[in-house]
Amino acid sequence: MTQYLVSVLTEGAIFGVMALGLNVIWGWSGDFDLAYYGYVALGAYMTLVLTIGRQPPPTQYILGLTLPYPVAVVGAVASAMFLALVIGLIALRHLRGIYFSIVTLGAVYVLYTMASQFVPLFNGYQGLSGLVNPMADVLGIDFNSYQYFLLGLAIAVFLLVYLFLSRVSSSRFGLALRSLREDERAAAAFGRDIYRLKLKAYVLGAAIGGLGGALFATYVTAFNTSAWAPLETIVLYAAVLVGGRGNIRGVVLGVFIVIVLIEESTRFLPEIPGHPNIVLALRPIVIGLALILFLRFRPQGLLPERRYMDPIQEKAKQELAT
Amino acid sequence: MHQALLTLGFGLVTAAILSLSAVAFTLEYAVTNVANLSHGEILTVGAYAALVVHERTGSALAAALAAAAAGGIIALAMHLAVVDRFIRRGTPTLVIFIATLGLSFVIQNLLVIIFGAANRAYSIPSGAPFQLGPFLWTAVDIEIIVSAIAITAALFVVISYTKFGKALRAVSQNRELARVSGINANLVASATWFLAGLVAGYAGFILAESIGTFTPSFGFGFFLITLTAAVAGGLGRAFSTMVGAIIVGIALEFFGGYVSPGYNLAFAFGILALVILIRPRGLFVNARRSVFE
Amino acid sequence: MTTEAPAALEVRGLYKHFGGVRAVENCSFTAPEGKVTGLIGPNGAGKSTAIDLISGFKLPDAGTVIFGGKALEGLPPHRISRLGLIRTFQTPREWPRLTVLENVVLARWDQARETFWRGVLGLRQGQREATIGELAEAREILEQFGLMALRNERAGNLSGGQKRLVEFARIRMAQPQLVILDEPMGGVNPVLGERMALAIEGFIAIGTTVIVVEHNLPFIERVTDNVVVMSQGSVIASGPFASLRSNQAVIDAYLGEMPTYEQPSA
Numbered sequence: 001m002t003q004y005l006v007s008v009l010t011e012g013a014i015f016g017v018m019a020l021g022l023n024v025i026w027g028w029s030g031d032f033d034l035a036y037y038g039y040v041a042l043g044a045y046m047t048l049v050l051t052i053g054r055q056p057p058p059t060q061y062i063l064g065l066t067l068p069y070p071v072a073v074v075g076a077v078a079s080a081m082f083l084a085l086v087i088g089l090i091a092l093r094h095l096r097g098i099y100f101s102i103v104t105l106g107a108v109y110v111l112y113t114m115a116s117q118f119v120p121l122f123n124g125y126q127g128l129s130g131l132v133n134p135m136a137d138v139l140g141i142d143f144n145s146y147q148y149f150l151l152g153l154a155i156a157v158f159l160l161v162y163l164f165l166s167r168v169s170s171s172r173f174g175l176a177l178r179s180l181r182e183d184e185r186a187a188a189a190f191g192r193d194i195y196r197l198k199l200k201a202y203v204l205g206a207a208i209g210g211l212g213g214a215l216f217a218t219y220v221t222a223f224n225t226s227a228w229a230p231l232e233t234i235v236l237y238a239a240v241l242v243g244g245r246g247n248i249r250g251v252v253l254g255v256f257i258v259i260v261l262i263e264e265s266t267r268f269l270p271e272i273p274g275h276p277n278i279v280l281a282l283r284p285i286v287i288g289l290a291l292i293l294f295l296r297f298r299p300q301g302l303l304p305e306r307r308y309m310d311p312i313q314e315k316a317k318q319e320l321a322t
Numbered sequence: 323m324h325q326a327l328l329t330l331g332f333g334l335v336t337a338a339i340l341s342l343s344a345v346a347f348t349l350e351y352a353v354t355n356v357a358n359l360s361h362g363e364i365l366t367v368g369a370y371a372a373l374v375v376h377e378r379t380g381s382a383l384a385a386a387l388a389a390a391a392a393g394g395i396i397a398l399a400m401h402l403a404v405v406d407r408f409i410r411r412g413t414p415t416l417v418i419f420i421a422t423l424g425l426s427f428v429i430q431n432l433l434v435i436i437f438g439a440a441n442r443a444y445s446i447p448s449g450a451p452f453q454l455g456p457f458l459w460t461a462v463d464i465e466i467i468v469s470a471i472a473i474t475a476a477l478f479v480v481i482s483y484t485k486f487g488k489a490l491r492a493v494s495q496n497r498e499l500a501r502v503s504g505i506n507a508n509l510v511a512s513a514t515w516f517l518a519g520l521v522a523g524y525a526g527f528i529l530a531e532s533i534g535t536f537t538p539s540f541g542f543g544f545f546l547i548t549l550t551a552a553v554a555g556g557l558g559r560a561f562s563t564m565v566g567a568i569i570v571g572i573a574l575e576f577f578g579g580y581v582s583p584g585y586n587l588a589f590a591f592g593i594l595a596l597v598i599l600i601r602p603r604g605l606f607v608n609a610r611r612s613v614f615e
Numbered sequence: 616m617t618t619e620a621p622a623a624l625e626v627r628g629l630y631k632h633f634g635g636v637r638a639v640e641n642c643s644f645t646a647p648e649g650k651v652t653g654l655i656g657p658n659g660a661g662k663s664t665a666i667d668l669i670s671g672f673k674l675p676d677a678g679t680v681i682f683g684g685k686a687l688e689g690l691p692p693h694r695i696s697r698l699g700l701i702r703t704f705q706t707p708r709e710w711p712r713l714t715v716l717e718n719v720v721l722a723r724w725d726q727a728r729e730t731f732w733r734g735v736l737g738l739r740q741g742q743r744e745a746t747i748g749e750l751a752e753a754r755e756i757l758e759q760f761g762l763m764a765l766r767n768e769r770a771g772n773l774s775g776g777q778k779r780l781v782e783f784a785r786i787r788m789a790q791p792q793l794v795i796l797d798e799p800m801g802g803v804n805p806v807l808g809e810r811m812a813l814a815i816e817g818f819i820a821i822g823t824t825v826i827v828v829e830h831n832l833p834f835i836e837r838v839t840d841n842v843v844v845m846s847q848g849s850v851i852a853s854g855p856f857a858s859l860r861s862n863q864a865v866i867d868a869y870l871g872e873m874p875t876y877e878q879p880s881a
Binding site for chain 1: 425
């Protein structure tokens with residue numbers, strides 16, 4: 001039982017990191033980016049190719065180094081940021097709304113196709129594996145306790161990202177970014193460089209996504225294209241939307257509801273003979289329905305975005321008293 | 323040269339299917355201003371409906387009709403249950419766009435529950451390919467091309483010359499104005515989606531025939547190519563979309579001939595990205611566009 | 616037209632065509648510093664397009680705009696804004712999910728305090744003090760506009776007239792050299808007109824030059840020192856409002872009749 005709990009919490013923390021990154025791009029900057037999971041995937045792949053060294057053919061992939069784990073993670077995040085910079089430079093210059101979304105959808109499909117078809121890149125459909133218990137020997141963790149270490153690591157990373165974003169959110173940068181989402185023209189009329197701000201947010205979000213991907217690869221010890229249906233992004237979007245778009249506490253709540261509750265609850269449903277697919281297919285159906293229903297009835301999510309509440313001062317108190 | 327013409331011939335088959343799918347998508351967009359991300363699922367539903375009917379009746383014709391009917395029904399259901407409700411509430415189109423993505427998820431997986439995720443195929447014999455001019459086509463290929471032309475011609479007549487077509491054009495240009503002039507915009511929108519669904523459902527059937535096998539997600543993959551054609555033609559403009567579809571369909575075939583067909587989607591999106599970046603209003607519209615203009 | 620004051624804004628020979636439509640054609644006028652200049656004309660005269668061209672939201676096909684002595688050669692809107700030219704839009708463009716106070720505080724652009732790294736590392740001592748001072752200023756301005764009680768409301772929940780006041784508060788906060796008001800009275804209860812007129816006087820008092828685009832001619836008469844009349848893309852007349860009443864070109868442009876000024880029933 002504890003093992004189950006440990007894995008659920010670890011997954012929750014990892015997806016929480018991913019969702020927080022998405023919140024920067026969609027919740028704060030207002031861009032419906034369908035390429036997001038591509039950054040997660042790239043983070044996962046890069047973490048693997050930077051740590052698993054060279055495996056014998058027919059497995060093919062680029063690099064194949066055995067860097068220390070933290071260095072590999074930094075490399076993974078950096079590559080996600082670079083990719084986001086390239087895509088963002090093109091897509092954010094002139095495109096908004098559905099045109100932006102469609103181009104990002106296109107970009108992620110191109111990436112997906114390259115990853116699955118171009119074998120020398122990341123070993124095609126087979127993907128990569130072999131990242132077993134990084135840092136175990138360095139820190140002296142035995143095989144059985146490793147899951148606890150991973151849980152601790154995931155939660156630590158999650159908390160760091162959360163606190164980091166909390167600061168950013170309440171800063172003037174965060175406020176300016178959200179004004180872009182609210183009304184671009186007005187933001188430009190008041191001196192904000194829309195392109196630059198959005199690009200920064202985009203790369204930041206992608207960096208966090210890449211970090212989530214790195215953690216994911218560590219947790220699963222492997223990664224391939226079946227873990228990466230481009231529509232995985234939808235699950236993250238559902239989490240951000242349901243919980244509260246723009247509100248990082250809401251995002252945490254959303255991750256809990258969508259990913260932990262829904263994914264895990266369907267795991268306990270009984271198998272119906274003759275229809276082996278029901279349980280597997282039920283999760284995306286519930287998520288898709290949740291997405292539609294929330295968009296219709298509660299688009300701000302369960303926890304609406306926080307605002308600065310100016311405290312009542314003496315003068316104002318007097319005013320209200322008279 | 324011979325090889326090129328052969329490839330062109332295959333490309334025309336793809337183009338035929340693509341143009342039907344793209345025109346249907348464009349009709350949906352024109353009349354509701356919504357880019358329907360679950361459009362591909364209309365094709366998939368059509369393909370499965372045809373499968374069921376064909377397994378029972380053995381008639382390809384019945385299967386084709388069933389595909390169209392199922393497509394029409396599911397498209398109408400999409401419109402009434404989801405899209406129209408958002409529109410009545412005045413929801414921004416980007417939000418509806420996201421909702422249709424959720425809808426795509428739901429429909430694909432419902433199909434998985436009903437039919438399973440495995441490949442299915444029709445037992446419709448395609449016949450041996452034979453020489454027709456410089457092209458090498460099977461009987462099915464010819465049926466596809468001919469029926470696509472016929473349906474397109476029928477659509478052209480309906481849109482240009484009937485009362486309904488006029489109402490459709492009015493609603494697509496300016497919904498409020500059309501309503502004020504006495505047109506029941508909601509009815510026109512619903513009818514248009516039904517019509518688009520008929521066409522898309524049939525497109526799903528011929529696509530499945532052409533490829534040979536299909537799964538619950540095959541419509542979505544094809545939809546992405548449809549999107550390329552629709553955007554290249556200019557969102558909401560039915561006939562230039564068709565030209566766009568023909569160009570894309572043929573280009574894809576040539577590309578697939580030189581590079582592995584697995585990269586088709588990537589190529590399609592490469593085209594799409596280029597089009598959107600250079601001429602976002604479509605290849606046939608001359609409009610320079612910045613964020614604010 | 617006599618200009619005692621130097622020109623805050625000089626527009627020379629602006630052209631903008633859209634396909635076959637000539638929206639702005641050889642449009643030229645000046646806005647003297649420290650004065651209120653009105654910009655009027657019938658619908659389709661090209662006023663809004665001219666504003667877009669001046670503020671950088673559209674690129675002119677030809678012509679120059681000189682602001683503060685500098686030619687604004689195809690600068691993007693945020694650059695022009697940073698030089699001290701701010702404009703409003705025909706519909707109120709508040710930031711709906713931000714509070715009224717946040718809306719006003721954000722009106723001032725300060726690159727040093729707005730960077731990402733400042734967001735992460737926190738503000739320096741001097742910057743923190745500046746922020747506190749700014750908040751106090753913002754509250755005072757909200758007080759002046761009667762919005763203090765609404766300061767924690769999300770701006771999107773306000774009425775149309777209140778949103779316009781928020782926009783004015785933003786401008787007051789930003790203290791630009793020049794502000795262009797694009798139809799501020801649009802969709803607003805005429806009762807607010809006097810309040811707006813006072814707000815405009817307040818802008819002048821702090822050294823901001825004002826250009827007002829309006830259809831509401833009594834309002835124009837009330838607030839402006841000088842009026843520029845546009846029709847079919849170009850300027851056909853300019854001068855104090857009273858002088859335009861008898862100007863034949865202006866009368867023709869309005870199809871024979873300028874809407875008569877009626878005393879607002881108090």
